[in-house]
Amino acid sequence: MKKKTYEELIKESPVTYDMYANMEDDGNRYEVSDGALELMSPAPTPTHQSVVNELQYKFNVSCRNDYIIYSSPIDVILSATEVRQPDLIMIHRSRVEIIGSKGINGAPDLVVEITSKHSRRQDKVQKRIVYAKYGVPEYWIVDLSNFTLEQYVLDRDRYDLTEVYAEDETIRSKTATCASFSMGEIVRSLPVQPDKIN
Incomplete structure (x- = not known):
């Protein structure tokens, strides 16, 4: 079967995981959102990648006995027509x-x-x-504009924003109780401090 390009696939509906997995590699990253192929945003910044690395390190130190930790790129196949590539996941x-x-x-x-x-x-x-619809128990959003962490916990079919962490407040996961660190620790661990980046 001939591999299809991004341009060919976006004309098809719905796009399934199998179609996405067999598309021509053009060097870009994509997700499948409700059967539509979506081009992901530009390559992550050095700060973004450093934060992912620091979070993964923190999780590995305290949670690796109980959890398997992956960072992007990795396909999370929620359904045949919903495929995401989160920055970090724990199983x-x-x-x-x-x-x-x-x-x-x-x-x-x-x-x-x-x-x-x-x-x-x-x-x-x-x-x-999407993550609530497919039953992800806990979802974190780390905002690099102010280095806060928003913690969402699933309540039946929707998320409740349970906490917003900043600076030296200790982050405690409802799901992964082994996790315990602060955004201040993450920021101080970055190889280049955000205010020093042009």
Whole structure:
């Protein structure tokens, strides 16, 4: 079967995971949102990548005995027509069966998105609705404009914003109780401080 290009696939509806997985590699990253192929925003900034790395390090130090931790790019296949690439995910070791050969087949226990000016609306509105719909128990949004962490916990089919953490307030996950750190620790651990970046 001939691999299709992005231009060919966006004309098709709905786009499924199989179509997406077999598309021509053009060097870009995509997600499938309700059967529509979406081009992801520009490459992450150094600060974004450093925050992802620091979060992953913190989780690995305190949670790796109980959780498997992945950072993007990794496909989270929520349904045949909903495929996301969160910045960071955690899966409890009792649920390893959702880890497949091509991606994660179902909802992780915790999803983290690091938001930027390009992705703020998508992370705070669209993805919040999607992750709740597919049963992700806890969703964090890290906002790089003010280095805060918004913690959303699933209540039936919608998220409640349970806390907004900043500076040295200790972040405590409702799902991954092993996690314990602050945004201040994350910021101070960055190799280049945000105010020093041009």
